[in-house]
Amino acid sequence: MKYIKYLILFIIVSTIVGSIALVGIYFYIKPDLPSVTVLKDVRLQTPMRIYTHDGKLISQYGVKRRIPVKLEEVPQELIDAVIATEDSRFYDHYGIDPIGIMRAAFNLAITGEKQQGASTLSMQLARGFFLTREKTYIRKIKEIFIALHMEQELSKQEILELYLNKVELGHRSFGFGAAAQVYYGKPLAKLNLAQIATLAGLPQAPSVLNPISRPQRSVERRRIVLLRMLDEKLITRAQFDDAVSQPVTARKHGAEIELDAPYLADLIYAEMIEIYGKEEAETGGYQVYATAPSHLQEAAQDAVVRNIHDYDERHGYRGPIDYLWNQPVVEDESVNSEAERADAQTQQAAASKTRAEWDNEAIIAALKQIESYSPLIPAVVLEVKEQSITVLDENEQTRVIEWAGLDWARPYITDSRQGNEPERAAQIVTEGAVIHIRMQDEQWRLAQIPDVSGAFVAIDPQNGAVQAVVGGYSFYQSQFNRATQAKRQVGSNIKPFVYSAALEHGYTLASVINDAPINQWNANTGVAWRPENSPAEYDGPIRMRKALGKSKNVVSVRLLRGVGLDATVKHIARFGFNEQEIPRDETVSLGSGSHSPLEMVRAMSVIANGGFLVKPYFIDNIQDEYGKVLWEANPVWACDPCSGPTGEAEVKDIEALLAEQLNQEQSLVATDKKEAKPSAPRVISAQNAFLVSEMMRTGVRANGSWNNKTYWLGTGWRARNILQREDIAGKTGTTNDSRDTWFSGFHHSLVATAWLGFDDMNRKLGRATRNQNLINRNPEKYNWIGNALVGSEDGAKAAGPAWIRFMQVALQDVPYSPMPIPEDIVRVRIDRTTGKLTRRTDHTTLFEYFLQGTEPKSYIREDEIIDPAELESTDESEPEEVF
Template identity: 50%
Template structure:
């Protein structure tokens, strides 16, 4: 009895000492313990996501991939897997599991090694939020005390939810939601039991047990998780066997991007960093909604792709990417499995995918394409492939597939719509050498409708829509004509379209600006001169208005005045602008004279879905609360738009052999555009010297778009082509010298056919202060006649002609000899 009493007393003393030691230890580390109250308002680092206006994901930015989920949205089988593996007594202990601690101590005593950490889910949460992962006794002690605090502050479900959203799973995935997306491209409720067990096994060692980098170790760990679930009676033996034997299906997935628009995403990323700083922008959980509609943005990308491939095809085939084997060098042909493995290493780019030619016979070829398998290419998919000689010359048309390719060639394919049935076919392709860009705006407020900065963001992150300052060619002319209308010139004003030969004593050479084509018509009305893009008329207009005054006027359209040159060469487009700057300038003609600011972010939501920013753009209006600056009058804008409308529809009378086309006449052939907006469309081509840059800019009242095509290497010319006799006019619609009307306009049409139905456009309404009178086409004077020699013309009130043409006599040449050089 005495011994028993002493034993009990010793136990009590030890207990008191133990409690005292724990208390002393707590007091010792207390100053270093963080406040767990922050867990009440914890904001998990979540990436920034960028969406289209209609909610399609464009991109995701952030170092940590995290998709926060509520506990109620986590499948019960996943909860069971984590509890069985990490902390089966989670709902019974107080943050520290005595049984687990005793088990860890026993292992330490019997083996002399720390093999089990006895960490509960609460302790792991404490470590993840507040501590390091160092193996140290003091860290473990702090972890224990923090866990006890957490259990006092939060209930079990709150702790488990935080844990499932916080822990790391490798490949920058944090939380179970991100893990499901990164490894399987699925949401949690779509995962199989085998996939759930794989994810649940990762926290132990995310790098070593990763199913992508170490599938065998991951599969073994998955079996351990499944055995624990079986022991806890959370799954049946049949479920265990099926899941344990399942193949490893994990592979790295990106965010679930539904609209691939990397140039647009990069614009948003940069603006968010400028607004919030990099750390906050990437990890603040912002959802950014842009101004673009998903189908319109995809149409812009497709238009750039199709237009560049059309250019590339008419200029000829540059040959295979590489040659894996050939009869000449004696290299043996690869097997199907070897070709498949080879193709897996290659990446698709833009609209094209890699393929290997395996057989060529007659006018067909059999190829193996990446992720597609065997494909038979018919003659119609490759007969465009004349040999490329240079930008100016193409070789003879091929007669057979062997003239184009051979077995062992690595080539590119692209998928195109079939011409004779409602399916798609594969077509021989190549990576286009030129670049292109599209910038499209809503003229009423500057909202970006679409932006494409090049063929492939993977090849070049240079956003040509925003960054490429290229000479604009004749795209500058509407701005020059606007300056002329400010000086009371009119659409009916006659200017002499005749060659200019000006001697420059300083340089010792003559300046001879020429029309393109080199054709001159003598006295010509300004409406017709702009529609037909007469270069010498633009020079004469600058001389009439004044070089400095013209430069001042051009700068109003959003340009830095110091970058607008004061010389006559500006009339021919020597000024450099970006496609977005051109689109912004042209929006002024579409909206009544207002200079709107392009913007791409419509609203920003925080991690809780609260709107923290709404765009408040300046509007093209006079009486609204937030008007944009009106840089030209509504009447001036209307007159320029009218002349650009004639660039599309031409004029004169074809029945009387006086009909003529403007440079943008190809728009007339687009039934989708004509059916959508009728004749209420305006446009202007642009081509620089030696065809290094080609442009087309055009608009309706609801949408303005600029396209540019050229080489990144400004020394290269776009060249010219001859017709391929194997193709009809639909298969090769363009031949001869490249130009804005042939190179850039087709891409504009492809885009606008899809985009215009998504933006409401009205008729070009006649503004107040504009009168409409009948004029004589030859003289620009008033006319009493109503035949093909006259038309109604618009004038700013007070600038209309006051004299009538002499209709009783042959008008002949109305100019005196001294008046030939009008301006």
Template identity: 50%
Template sequence: MKFIKYLLITIATMTLLAVGSVVALYYYVKPELPSVETLRDVRLQVPMQVFTADGKLISQFGEQRRTPKTLDEIPQQLIDAILATEDSRFYDHFGIDPIGVARAASVLVTTGEIREGASTITMQLARNFFLTRERAWMRKIKEAFIALHIEELLTKDEILELYLNKLALGQRAYGVGAAAEVYYGRELHELTLAEIATIAGLPKGPSILNPISNPQASVERRRVVLRRMLDEGFITQEEYQVAFDAPVTARLHGATIEVSAPYLAEMVRNEMVERFGADEAYTGGYRVYTTVHSEHQLAAERALRENLHAYDERHGYRGPVNRLWGDLRNFEGVRDTSDVRSGLLNPDTMAIPEARGNQPWTSAEISEYLSRQPVYGPLRPAVVTRVGEREADVIVRGGQQVTLNWSAMDWARPYIDERNQGAPPQRASDILTAGDHIWVRRESDESDFKLAQIPGPSSAMVTMHPHNGALAAVVGGYSFQMSQYNRATQAKRQVGSTIKPFIYAAAIEDGYTLATIMNDAPITQWNPGSGSAWRPRNSPEVYDGPIRLRKALARSKNVVSVRLIRSVGVDKTAEFMQRFGFAEQDIPRNESLSLGSASFTPLELTRGFAVFANGGYLVDPHFIARIESLHGDVIEMASPAYTCADCRLQELYEDWWEHELPQAPRVLSEQTAFLISDGLTSTIWGGGSWANQTGWNGTGWRAQSLRNRNIAGKTGTTNDVKDAWFVGYGTGFVTTTWVGFDNLENALGSVTLNSNLGRDRQPIVGSEAGATTALPGWLSFMQAVIGDFSTEPFELPPNVVSVRIDDETGKLSNTSGYTSLFEYFVSGTEPTEFVDTQDNSPRLFEDNDDELFQ
């Protein structure tokens, strides 16, 4: 009895000591324990996603890939796999599993090593949220105390859901939802048992058990998970065997990008960082919906790229990127100057031809080499393996073997410089040599490959809704991977003749009309200070003498623009232009302003032209329509200023805006806006009578192919053809296209006819210009999307009248033949004098500065 008594006392004492030790230990570490109350309001770090207006994913920003799932969205088989492997008694213990602790202690005592862990899922959750993976007793003690707190605070299902969404599973995937996307490119419910078991095995060691970097270790771990599931009765023997023998199917999958619009995505990223700060923007799970529709964006990107390739092909072939074998005596290394200039070629990825001489490479060697070469948009690297009379065999990156026929390469006459091209090739060997590393591309998914090269110049395209400034499409260059410089929003380039509508608008506000006669004659202005003369010239150098302003604007007469700014005044014109949103520092205060010496970005120029398109209002460009939380709650909604109370655009967005939108400021009279827009329709359609040999074309006549007389436009070309522009618009859109080299020293040059192609395949011959270089890209885009935008006639405002005038003099006319036409005037500015049909004397026109035909 005494023994039993002492034994009980000893047990009680030890129990009290143990409890006391635990309590003492708890109070000792309590100051260092974090508050688990935060788990009640935990927000997992979720990347920001950017979508088009029609809900297609453009991009995802954030270091961690995470796709949070509720417990009922996670397949039961995956839950079973996790429980069987990590904590089979999860629903039975209180956060600490005494049986698991005893088992781990037994192994420690018998072996002297820690071979088996005792961490429950709750303890792992505590570590993942609040602690580190440091292998220390104090960390395990803290982990246990935090686990007890968690069990008091949350239900078992809440704990399991947090755990499954918090797990680090390798390849920057956090949570089982993200792991399914990263490793298999599918949703959780689409995974096989073998794939589920692979994911369930990752928590033990996401790096060493990774199915991509260490597939064999992953298979072994997967089989352990399957055995545990079989032992727990979660799967049958047959299911076990099928999954046991399954091959490794994991490979790295990025976010499922549905629309490639990286320049727009980067604009959104910058805006979100400015609004919320980098940490919040990248981890807050925001879903940002842009104003850009996916079809418009893709059409703009295709049009821009095809236009650049058309330019590049008519200027000639610059040669292969590299030569892997064959005759190297006359090969100068990298001949594709655009690659060198852009810094696209990494010397580490280049072959060393001298080491191989004339020995052709094997298909495996070629494929391995090509796998290290970049891909830019539609451009794919390829290697020529055989050259025939008028065809060549190539291997394209990915291992595809194709034959380039003659029509795929007959454009490739030698490039000499921007103004000169060599003789057209007669056979494939004039262009290609076996061993050449080249570029190929497809013009569509159905078309065959053709020889290509990285375009030399760059380009940008912007489309805006003029009634509220919402962007409908924006492309900042050929390839974001090649250059992150967004030319649509960052490149201030001289605008050339696209400045003229603003010069003419200032003149109309100063009392001029579209029928005013100006002198289209050369100007020579002596500058005593410099001892030289300024001689602005038309391009081409054709002078028509007295000419109506409508015709001068449509045919882009430089000297007329100079005479107008002289009449209105340089300072007055410069101040007037600031109404259109142009910055004062970007507007030169001299007469060169009239010829486009000002430099604006394509977006700024688009905004300026929107004032004409919408009837005189200045709108602010925007590209974010709304920002939603991870759960779909609207956090911010765009509320742009609008131009009309009942315009179609507001009706389109009526579900988004629950409050009255602000009114955009009027900066130009609706009468002047209408007259400029109507005048710019003549840029496309011209005037006169072709039947009576008085017909004439405006500089944008190629846009007639749209067969829409309600579209206005203006071409622009700068000195030495370094920048080419076209801005075209209707009542529901404004689209600007710019083409030029990033290097300001490079000119766009000129081309001669390639006899291999003829006029049908090479319609542009001569000097590059806004009409020949930028307009075709604009036209290609509009042909794809014009049905989606309003092109109603520009609304005739009050106090604008139409009267019949004489075509030659601009005076009133009583005749109804081809020598007269109807013209619009602000009421009170129409001519009052009728033309004298009997006056046959020569029309000598004298300017105030006595410079007639100098």
């Protein structure tokens, strides 16, 4: 009895001391315990995902991969596997498992090592959210208290859902939704039992049990999981036998990117960082939907890449990247002695490997080191035939490149000089040469990394929603976004705004301006300014419509003089340009100002939408990880009125309106619904916009009659001939020495601007000579939007093809819809030469649009009429081919 009393006393004392110690420990760690608010509002660190407007994933930002899933979306087999393996008494305990703790304590007493953690799912979740994996007693105690606290505040189902989304599972995947994508490239619902068991075995040690890094250990762990499920009667023996015999099918998958659009994604990412901060934006689980639909973004990217390669190819081939064998001997010009030169050549030849020294594995390894960007693929030439080559690419595929993929590759000499057309493949490459190849029109062809750059941007002119943006050839080559950041001289792209100013000051489409050389002496500089047309041809008196269509430089200068420099600059600023960036001299009329493609497309949208200045924006809406809309764009619209007063009063106070709009940046603020549709400020009248668009329509087509000698081509005439549409308008742009080339144009539902040039502003785009190989391939019809273009590079040849190819896709299913004719616009018949009224109805006349009250008042006299058909032509050539 004496010993029993001591034992009872010991138990009582131990219980009291233990309780006091437990209370003391609780109060000691209490400051570290999470609050009830935190537990009930746990936010998963989910990466930001960016989608196109129609829901295609284009990018994901954030170190941790997480795809949140609701409990009802998780396969029951996975829930069973996790509970059976990690916490079989999950539904029976209150956060801690006494049996498990006693087993772990007994194991510690026997072995002296902390081999078993006895952690329940609640304890693992507590550790995952609030603690570390460090194996210390204090951490375990904290884990227990947090788990108990968590069980009081959350239901078992809530704890299980949090666990399934939070647990670390290796390769930066957190939660089973992300793990299914990382290891198998599938959603959870499409995994089989073997794959589910593999994932369920990862929480114990994801770094050493995952099927990518340690496939054999993963198989062993999978078997343990399946045995636990079998013991718990959650699967049958047949299911166990089938699953345990399955091969390892896991491999690392990236984010399931459906459309790689990095320039667009980067713009949206930067805006999200600016609003939310980097950490919150990357981990807040935001799902951001762009304004751009996938088919237009993809069309723009394809158009820019194709256009850059077209320019690059017509200027010649710069040669192979390197040689794996058959290394050509290069003479060292610094060596003077013949003997020394011969010795150097012998050493080079000896150092060059032979074909026999390169097996396929070594070739592939060498190709993997070659710098490359999509769509280019590094390859080595294995065989050279008369007019074809066989190559092995870095993807271990053997390709045959036929003559149609090689015949463009005449030698590059300078940007303005190319060598002779090749006749045999051996004149282009030799065996052992390392080259680039790419796919075009379902055919492999020789390629090279282009030197030239390009940019493209398209917006909806009705509200400014960006429909596509491309900032260069490859984001992975250069992250500089030329569509939004590059300020380049715009050349003749500025002329529609100069002509718009002229219309505001009494000019009409029928006004006749003298297209004759200008020679103006500047006494201050002692230099004469002699602006020239390009080409340097002058037509004498010419109507405004025709002058803009043919992009007459001297006419633009004379219109600026007629309006006045200050008035012209202020009018150009109405289109959204920063007035401080507009040159204050007459060169502004020729496009000496520097603006970005985004600024240009915004300005062009004013003409396309009937006179309203909209603001480009990239984000349509932002949702949380569960699809709840947090914010929606509420742009200004080109409507009169939308939900408020608009009209001519706004035009008079445009400077104040523009200043206000520049200061009111869109902020991404949580909202339950959109505000009423706001009206964009009207910056020019609907009549002015219509008349400018009419002039721009003639710039993208062939006009008049060849037989009656009234035929003339707009500078962008290929657009109408290829697109076969009358409801488009556009303007080319070329700067001095062709350093920058532009093409801006629109259908009234879509505006786009294309730019092509070198990043080095001092480098000229040069010229291309005729490549007879390309003509021989299709002698009856030149490819006017491809490599057969010859002569000096300009806006129509260099930038125009990208715009045309994009519009071929964008307008494919858009019905014919011309610009609506505003009120107060009249149409009268005028004389083609003088712009006066006429009573004739033959080829010497045409119908023209006027703002009511500005139409001509006098009729042409018979002795003033000039019939082009009766004039002797000085041009015996046929017109450029039109198709």
